[in-house]
Amino acid sequence: METRSPAIDPARYREVIGSFATGVAIVTVDGPDGPAGLTTNAITSLSLDPLLLLVCFDNGSRTLPIVQRAGRFAVNVLSSDQEDLARVFASKREQPEKFEAATHTVAHGVPVLDGALAWIACDLDALHPAGDHTIGIGRVTHLSADDAPDGARDPLLFFRGGFARMA
Numbered sequence: 001m002e003t004r005s006p007a008i009d010p011a012r013y014r015e016v017i018g019s020f021a022t023g024v025a026i027v028t029v030d031g032p033d034g035p036a037g038l039t040t041n042a043i044t045s046l047s048l049d050p051l052l053l054l055v056c057f058d059n060g061s062r063t064l065p066i067v068q069r070a071g072r073f074a075v076n077v078l079s080s081d082q083e084d085l086a087r088v089f090a091s092k093r094e095q096p097e098k099f100e101a102a103t104h105t106v107a108h109g110v111p112v113l114d115g116a117l118a119w120i121a122c123d124l125d126a127l128h129p130a131g132d133h134t135i136g137i138g139r140v141t142h143l144s145a146d147d148a149p150d151g152a153r154d155p156l157l158f159f160r161g162g163f164a165r166m167a
Contacts, residue, residue: 014161021164024156026076026089027055028104028111031066035099035111038063039090041158042133043075051140053122056133062095064134067124073138074110077118078156079146080165085113086156108142117155118145 022041029036042056053075057064067073078086088101103114108121122138129135146153157164 018160021157021159024078024086024158024163026078026086026102026113026116027057027063027067027073028076028113029063029067029070029073030106030109030111031070031095034096035104036063036066036095037089037098037111039086046137052125053120053138053140055136055138056130057136059129059132059134064136067136068127071124072109072141073122073124073136074107074112075120075122075138076113076116077120079115079117080154080156082115082156083163086163107144112144116146117153119143 023043024039024041025043026037026039027043038057038061040055040057044054046052046054055073055075057067085102089098091098099111104111105114106112107119110121112119112121120138120140121142122140124136125139126137127134128137154166157166
């Protein structure tokens with residue numbers, strides 16, 4: 001006999017999973033109309049052999065189809081002083097407006113945000129539908145990190161529905 005889990009309220013699930021602190025990143029891509037991007041905390045290292053990175057895209061994201069067409073993207077890990085930038089890229093502003101708030105360079109075919117703690121450029125390896133999101137798997141092609149001494153710059157965190165900083 002199959003045992004079913006009790007129904008769980010999605011809002012309560014969101015509250016509880018929000019207890020897991022995550023870093024904050026901006027996924028960027030160079031599209032036909034210029035650079036595009038979104039804020040996310042749903043990224044993780046997936047594999048070391050081969051080097052793979054996992055990013056979750058909301059199915060309603062305007063950036064997702066641009067990533068699909070471009071076949072590549074970058075993940076920019078934000079520092080604690082980039083909360084305003086995270087809010088801009090989380091907004092529903094048009095893509096050109098988002099990039100008015102951010103200086104960037106193009107490295108290896110993807111926009112890389114100035115001031116990010118680190119960035120990872122990926123070729124899109126696969127997309128997998130998963131509920132209201134699409135899981136993107138990127139094959140890492142290039143990367144770089146801020147080489148400031150430990151503690152000089154802290155990451156921006158997301159915790160219980162809001163931005164947070166390390167104590």
